[in-house]
Amino acid sequence: MQFGSRVAPLPVQANTTADLLTHHWDELWSIGESRATLPCAELTLLSPVTPNQQFMCQGINYRSHIIESGMRVEDFPFNTIFTKASSCMTAADAPVVRPPHVQLLDYEIELGLVLRREVPPHTSVQPDDLGRWLAGVTIVNDLSARDIQLPQGQFYKGKSYRGFGPVGPGLVLLTADEWKRWPELHMRLSVNGQLRQDAYCAEMVHWPAATLTELSGLQDLQAGDLIATGTPAGCAARAPGKAVMFAMRHFMSDATKWRLFARKGASNPAYLQPGDRILASIRTDDGAIDLGEQTTAIVAP
Structure with missing residues (x-):
């Protein structure tokens, strides 16, 4: 402690x-x-979540991120769930190697929920009862190789390379009253001192209680499992303008579309390069709940 x-x-x-x-x-x-x-x-701090645990994730779960991705919030009434390999978990201050074939490496700050106990199948989790099922919260950076994830349609591959899941620095246990304040948690991520992501967790589309309820009807959930709850706007990957989006959808083959995506991304300085340093923090504005800071350096192989 x-x-x-x-x-x-x-x-x-x-x-x-x-x-x-x-x-x-x-x-x-x-x-x-x-x-x-x-x-x-x-x-030497390790990840507070051990690699035997499940690493589940919510995608496109922040309104601002949906919009910056060129989509409409009303088109996503469903909860987008995927997984990362648990072997990608690493410490909050561990360097992360950018694989040699990855050029479009992106960052995603996320609030991580850690299960306190097993959740029986088809459990209805109530918003005011999160402390019964959840132990606490932690910082997750869902590092993503966009040039693998998007052209190949491979969320798992693009997000599961070793080191692509910094977790921590700690697991912050919350009281029943503190669980009521999770929407006030303020997420910030900067790269080389430049603020890139800045949002409150209240912006989530699918909140923790609803997500736990849905997952319990889908799969087994055990104590110590980790759920990353999505990221807000500010990622390196952005949707092109509406005219370009229309042309890509109606007049280009998939191969041409993704070739242009990779070419455009290569000139985007927001993607992570070896030598970049990421600082990520999550806390309430009054500092009463503070998850600490992640300090991640991107390094060459």
């Missing part, structure tokens, strides 16, 4: 996030600041 610049050790045996949350929930809440004896600066 972290208190300011120091960490309080938890004297338990837990090899996974599920083990910790399932068997040591009360101990997590019982640790006081007086036991924080380890300086954070002397520790």
Whole structure:
């Protein structure tokens, strides 16, 4: 448990996030600041979600991102769900290698929800009961190779390279009252000091309770599993103008369309390059709930 610049050790045996949350929930809440004896600066932080857990994601779940992608919010009444490989999870301050064949590497700051316990099939989760099913929140950067994801229609491949899922720095456990404030969480992401994404979680189209309800009717959900809830506007990838979109849809083959997409993207300086540094944070404006900061460096192979 972290208190300011120091960490309080938890004297338990837990090899996974599920083990910790399932068997040591009360101990997590019982640790006081007086036991924080380890300086954070002397520790190597890992992802707070272990790679045995499921890594589920919501796509196009922010109104501003839908619009910047050239689509209309009313055309997406459904919840878009996909997965990332759990092996792509990495620490909040770990460098990320841009694969040699990837040229259009994009960033997506997202609020991560971590399950507290198993959710039985077909559970109806109520908005005021999130703390029963969720342990806490964390920062996720859904790094994405757009030149794989979009031309190939491969969300999983484009988003699952090793390192493409920085998580953390910590898992912030929330009380019942704090869960009511999740819409106030303010997400910011900058690249090389330039602010790129800046939005509140209240902008989500499909909120956590509805998403948990839908997922429980679809698949098994276990303690420690991670759900990334989508990203707001500000990504490097943008839709072309309406006239260009019309021409691409009606007069171009798919091969030509994606060839032009790649050519246009190559001249877009917003895509991540080796040497770029990303800073991502999520907190309420009053600082009462603070998920910390991610500091990710993009490096060459």
